[in-house]
Amino acid sequence: MxxxxxxxxxxxxxxxxxxxxxxxxxxxxxxxxxxxxxxxxxxxxxxxxxxxxxxDNKYVTVIGGANVDIQGFSFEELRFKDSNPGKVKVSAGGVGRNIAENLSRLGIQTKLISAFGDDLYGEKITIECRTAGVDIENCLVLKNSPSSSYLSILDGNGDMKVAISDMDIINELNIDFIKSKSHIIENSSAIVIDTNLSQGVIEYLLNNFRHKTFFMDTVSITKARKVSELIGYFHTIKPNIYETEELTGIKISGDNELRKAAEVLINKGVKRVFISLGSKGVFYKDQHIEKHVDATAIKVVNATGAGDAFMAGLLYCYINNMDIDETIVFSMSAAEMALSHENTINPNISAEKLLEKVRSDRNVK
CATH class of the missing domain: 1.10.10.10 (Winged helix-like DNA-binding domain superfamily/Winged helix DNA-binding domain)
Structure with a gap:
């Protein structure tokens, strides 16, 4: 200033x-x-x-990918090398952008720092972000550049079978641009980054804002490698089993290896580790608490956005000083809402609905 x-x-x-x-x-x-x-x-x-x-400085900044999702849903079991009857949906997506929209729908003031073009896809990203209340004033909009796109094919159970990600534009989100947004980052209550960002940008953020609270979404096994040597800078991480193996070098075949891997991450400096186990729930560990919470059996309509909703839940609970039991129930409920809707982001998600689930869980116990 x-x-x-x-x-x-x-x-x-x-x-x-x-x-x-x-x-x-x-x-x-x-x-x-x-x-x-x-x-x-x-x-x-x-x-x-x-x-x-x-x-009032009570906002979260999300720095990461924004793209348009093109999803193909097969009505039946997928037949490869053949045309499958189904339907195709087009919506705004991207890990960072999805987390930001979920956060905004949960009532958290959210600023997104991302990159997209001034094309039709970029226009769709802009409209959907603004409709959901996400602040995109700090995004990089490039003329004559194609916005990122993510093409995925889902089977009859809603599970993604194959996908192609075209996200070259995110590399334009360079260190100089991030420096110009230092005031936004500095005044954030928490910062979420996804590993779609270049390694240089991730290193710059973690080294120059060490005093801030960082949450990290690993995105994929390959992209998780970018942060393997930086993992201790994060307050909270949310990898799946395969990403955890990549980060720790431990092959996870059972509960013992799961505990050892989580311990490795904690010893490196991570404050909270949430390992996604898919249909088997979540394994949580910090310096004092360790627990495995089973998932609720539900019909999966679209598995694509569950992790993004879970991360948004973690941020909501952190901002609102909720304890770990409440945090796990709230965040898992957010993921379940995402799984149960055809869209990547369930438009019906709200803090009120998730808090009701937390209260219900408390009463049962």
Missing amino acids: TSREKEILSMIKQNSMISQQEIADTLGIARSSVAVHIANLVKKGYIKGKGYVLG
Whole structure:
């Protein structure tokens, strides 16, 4: 924040109804200059804009991929090398973007830092983010560049069988651009990153904002390798079994190996480890607690967005200081809601519904 911005912010804090002309007269500068400084304060998150409502810093920043998902759903068992009857859906996706939308739908103010083009896909990403309440003012929008796309084929059980990810544009989200968003990152209550980001950007974020709380989504086995030497910088991680094996070098064939792998991650400095076990639930470990929580048996309609919803649940619980038992129930319930809907993100997800599940679980116990 510049010295002039500090002066203007101080005046607004003393009188939130002050006019731009009054600020200009007091400081002896042009009203147009005041307007520019206020616009910068809005971009930096110190004020929320119209009416000079002061920012409360209670927001989460998500830095990661945004793309358009093209999903093919087969009506029956997939037959390879053949045309399968089914249906095709097109929606905004991307791990980072999906987490951001889930967070926003849960009532958490969320800022997304991502990259997409000014094409039709980019327009769809923009519309769906804004409709869900995600702040995309800090995204990089590139002219004459294709937005990322993710093409997946799901079987009759809703499980993804094969996919192709075209995400070259995320490499344009470079260190210089991230530096320009330092004020947004600095004022975040928590930061989520996914491993679609380049290794250089991930290293820059973790080394230059060590005092901030980072949550990490590993995305895939291959992309998890980017953070294998940086894992201790994260507060919370959510890998699946295969990504955990990649991060720890331990082949997991049972509970003993699962515990050892989680212990390795904790010893490296991770505060909380949630290992996704698919239909078998979640294994959790921190420095004091270790537990395996079974999943509820439900009909899976679309398995694509469950992990993103789970991560959003973890963030919601962290922001709201919920204990670990509440956090696991809340986050698993968020994942179950995602699994039960045809869309990658269940439009019916809400904090109220998930908190009701937490209360119900408490009463049962």
